[in-house]
Amino acid sequence: MESGLTATQLKLQAGESIQVKGKVLPDAKGFAVNLGQDVDNLVLHFNPRFDLHGDVNTIVLNSREDGEWGEELRESHFPFQQGEKAEVTIFFDASELKVKLADGHEISFPNRKGVETIHYINIQGDFKIKALKF
Numbered sequence: 001m002e003s004g005l006t007a008t009q010l011k012l013q014a015g016e017s018i019q020v021k022g023k024v025l026p027d028a029k030g031f032a033v034n035l036g037q038d039v040d041n042l043v044l045h046f047n048p049r050f051d052l053h054g055d056v057n058t059i060v061l062n063s064r065e066d067g068e069w070g071e072e073l074r075e076s077h078f079p080f081q082q083g084e085k086a087e088v089t090i091f092f093d094a095s096e097l098k099v100k101l102a103d104g105h106e107i108s109f110p111n112r113k114g115v116e117t118i119h120y121i122n123i124q125g126d127f128k129i130k131a132l133k134f
Helices: none
Strands: 003-007 017-024 029-038 041-052 055-066 073-077 084-091 097-100 106-110 120-125 127-133
Touching: 003 127, 017 029, 029 084, 041 084, 041 097, 055 106, 120 127
Parallel strands: none
Antiparallel strands: 003 120, 017 084, 017 127, 029 041, 029 120, 041 055, 055 073, 084 097, 097 106
């Protein structure tokens, strides 16, 4: 996946949220929203896959510590469509992250390291960003 947008030196605190709006590219294989301390330490890797790494219409969630991936969580609810608008809101707190999709479906993912501040965001892949709101 190509790198799209990366921002560092954020100070997203527990209790705050981030909203990503955009459009999935027409021939999308997948995209990812990564939140954490830096590229090697992610509290959340949110990765909708249309047809990528053997997964079809699956959302993969994971975390990364010192460059090592944790245990993947797979979600079969898949509201994304190629060539269509997409919106994801991530609520962050000390114990978990809640990912709310545009259709109202929510996915919970544990804050495995108890991170209290997110300093890094990266959005990559087959996704054109229209808005990013903190």
